[in-house]
Amino acid sequence: MGLSRLNQLYRQVIMDHNEHPRNFGLTQEGGSFSIEMFNPSCGDEITVELVLNDERTMIQATRFEGVGCSISQASASMMTELFHGISLEEAKHLADLFSQMVLGQAVDLAPLKDAAILETVKNFPARIDCATLAWKAVQNFELDEAVKRKES
Ligand code: ZN
Numbered sequence: 001m002g003l004s005r006l007n008q009l010y011r012q013v014i015m016d017h018n019e020h021p022r023n024f025g026l027t028q029e030g031g032s033f034s035i036e037m038f039n040p041s042c043g044d045e046i047t048v049e050l051v052l053n054d055e056r057t058m059i060q061a062t063r064f065e066g067v068g069c070s071i072s073q074a075s076a077s078m079m080t081e082l083f084h085g086i087s088l089e090e091a092k093h094l095a096d097l098f099s100q101m102v103l104g105q106a107v108d109l110a111p112l113k114d115a116a117i118l119e120t121v122k123n124f125p126a127r128i129d130c131a132t133l134a135w136k137a138v139q140n141f142e143l144d145e146a147v148k149r150k151e152s
Contacts, residue, residue: 013117017074022081023063027051031060033146035137039129044068046076048137052088056143059083059091064134071118071127076134078115083138095139102131 026034032051038044046066050059062083064076079098083091100107102121109116121131 010117010120013114014070014074017077017114018070021064021073021077023061023077024065026063026065027061031056033141033143035141035146037133037137039068039072039133041126042069042072042130044072044130044133046072046134046137048076048079048134050083050088050138050141050146056088058085058087060085062091062138066134068133069127069130071121072130072133075115075118075131078113078118079134079138082113082115088141091138092141095135098135099132099139102128 026032026047026049028034028049029051031054032049034047034049037046037048044066045068046064049063049065051061051063052058053060062080064080066073066076079095082094094111097107098112098115098118101109101112101116101119104122109119118131121127
C-alpha cells in the first residue's frame with residue numbers, strides 16, 4: 001500500500017471515530033469509576049469511565065466524554081471498544097502496549113485491533129500526548145484513588 005493510500009485510510013478511520021465516537025457519554029452507575037484527564041499542550045479534555053464487576057477485577061464496559069482534537073477523541077473511542085469484557089490487568093497491559101507503539105517501539109500490534117492504526121502518530125511527536133491521553137487514565141488507574149475521588 002502506498003503512503004498516500006495509507007494516509008487516506010488513516011484519516012478515514014480517525015474521522016469516523018471522531019464523528020461517531022463509540023461508547024460516548026457516562027453512565028455514572030454504581031460500580032463505575034471516572035478519571036478526568038487533561039492535555040495542556042493541546043487543550044484536550046477526556047473523562048474515562050470504567051464500569052467494573054463487584055470484585056473490581058473485570059471491566060464490563062468503558063465509556064468516555066470529552067472535547068479536543070480529533071486524534072485525542074478518536075483514540076479514546078478506539079480504546080473504549082477494546083476495553084470491554086477484559087480484566088483490568090489486561091487493559092493496563094494493552095495501554096502500556098499502545099503507549100510503546102506511539103513512542104515508536106517495536107511491539108505486537110495485533111492485540112490493539114483498530115487502535116493499531118494510530119501507530120502513525122509516532123511520526124508526529126507533538127501529537128503523542130493527544131493519542132495517549134485516554135489510555136493514561138487506565139494505565140495509571142488506582143482503585144483506591146478512584147474510590148476516593150468518587151466519594152469526595
Ligand atoms: Zn490534541
